[in-house]
Amino acid sequence: MGNFKMTTVEEMEAATNRLLETGAKVGADAWQFRVKNQTPHCKFGEQGVCCRICSMGPCRITPKAPRGICGCDVHGIVGRNYLKFTAGGAATHSDHGREICNTLGHAAPDGAYKVKDPAKLIRIAKEWGVETEGRDIYDLAHEMSELALSEYGKNHGVSRWLKRAPQHTQDLWHNAGIEPRAIDREVSCALHMTHMGCSSKPEALIRQSLRNGLSDGWGGSMCGTEFSDVLFGTPKPIDTEANLGVMVAENVNIVVHGHDPSLSEMICEVADDPEMIAYAKEMGAKGITISGVCCTSNEVAMRRGIPMAGNFLQQENVVLTGACEAIVVDVQCIFPALGPLSKCFHTKFITTSPIAQMPDSDYIEFSAGTALEKAKEIVKTAIENFKNRKPDLVYIPDMKQKATVGYSVEAIVKTLDGVTNSQVDKTGTTKPLVDCITSGVIRGAVAMVGCNNPKIRPDYAHIELMKKLIANDIIVVASGCSAQAAAKAGLMDKAAKDLCGAGLKRVCELADIPPVLHMGSCVDISRMMVLVSELAKDSGLNISQLPVVGCAPEWMSEKAVSIGNYVVATGIDTFLGVDPYVSGSTEITELLTSGVKDWVEASYTVEKDIDKLVDKMIERIEEKRTALGI
Ligand code: CUV
Ligand code: SF4
Structure with missing residues (x-):
């Protein structure tokens, strides 16, 4: 077994609890408390039966x-x-x-x-x-x-x-x-x-x-x-690390959060500048550590190996370490809570986009035309903030895992060429992967995507589902916060092959890949669409015939619903762990879970029981295999 050891959700929760103790000392609020204030949720809203699109309403259906x-x-x-x-x-x-x-x-x-x-x-x-x-x-x-x-x-x-x-x-x-x-x-x-x-x-x-x-x-x-x-740059396999332990107490810690790599790429570029590093040393730090949260983190991890501090529901945790000089955000999935929270610490909460402006933040507007100079201003602000740290509030959980990331379609095609056992030239297509699937060495593939949501024990669904899938010889491609959950747990460490069934383990060894492949951010789910299209063309099958499904077990955002719709419309059955506010209508539920099949050959399954969710996915994959006679 080597010495590979996963990080468990229990361990991550213990680390979070320790950080919440720091928060308690400074009177910080956190999502864990706000969830309690918001529960139970409005039943009309949950079922989607409330309408307020005109001022004759709001109308609710009973x-x-x-x-x-x-x-x-x-x-x-x-x-x-x-x-x-x-x-x-x-x-x-x-x-x-x-x-x-x-x-x-x-x-x-x-x-x-x-x-x-x-x-x-x-x-x-x-x-x-x-x-x-x-x-x-x-x-x-x-x-x-x-x-x-x-x-x-x-x-x-x-x-x-x-x-x-x-x-x-x-x-x-x-x-x-x-x-x-x-x-x-x-x-x-x-x-x-x-x-x-x-x-x-x-x-x-x-x-x-x-x-x-x-x-x-x-x-x-x-x-x-x-x-x-x-x-x-198109991502290629690169080593990095994930979880809060990637932050370094002696260094200026800058956390990039949001989605647009135009900002985070520039911040990374500037922080690498010897002049900036010298400036950080002048200010009493040993160096500069950039780490990330949410999808912008995925972007810079895939291209630069920048470590991933955490995913969506850990964004407050990075501030609670007391060691974050600046959390720099662009757009989307940013908690407005970061404003008041940063005020409890020395942390600078730096907003940069006219699209995402928030109270209690320092606004440094960033644009493509002024990128370099603004990035310098941001990095300098963080460096100069190092001296304001309160040392007795600093606690970084000693918790991180190795991860190999960067599996663009181009990289997957290149890497999987390694599994062809024929001596002929490399194919440059997805044929080796098709061969693995048709021969049954790999049973199928699941695209694991989407956010965290307090309605589901954070990261638990992502990690448990992936463990069971790879144990059943189903390869996982992941993006967004799901990918970060996998990385934090250790599932993107190549050593995680030991958790796989014999077939997938063999493929991981031959191709030298982890069993869960990091394909990027949420916009990069478009990569998955290209990959299934290539698989379909190379196998001569329709996309809907491939033993491939999509899954967002802990999704929360509007973006996730848009994604779900295009994944289904592309012919891939999609499994959700959270209901998209449609349970109030039998007709809409029927359309989404079955009717749309007539148009696009795929549909949704909503299943809140995580064990059942994974079993249903495996069942669907096996059904598709049976239908193909493989
Ligand atoms: Ni864009 S949409 S919480 S960061 S995956 Fe993460 Fe991904 Fe959902 Fe947002
Ligand atoms: Fe919606 Fe009521 Fe207005 Fe009709 S009258 S559009 S149901 S709010």
């Missing part, structure tokens, strides 16, 4: 009041709420993608942003029918930036990325009338449909939910992922 004042029934109300939830998520991911496209327009050979993967840029340009021969790479970058930005508001046509899907999938989308058009248009269309007195027909609302989700996964998110790779 057996005695089956219709709102306008006459809308419960199915219309639940369906509209679901579509609005989706639109929020699709807008958010896509706007992040837009920022990346905009940053690409600022790339310059001597500027803050460069084209780090010119080959990928050329590949995408060819895909889009753009002339690449003899072009200056920055000239091409600027043209691609403009074209990508116009994907958001173009007058005609569908997303340029759809052509990456197998023809069968494209046909399904076309026939169901859910091919996404301009990215912003689908969000606008969703908000138009959900306006008072527009759509209340469940089928129409769910179709647009899928379409708007697709405009995210096969639109805005794909722009975010692909052009981030062009700018910052």
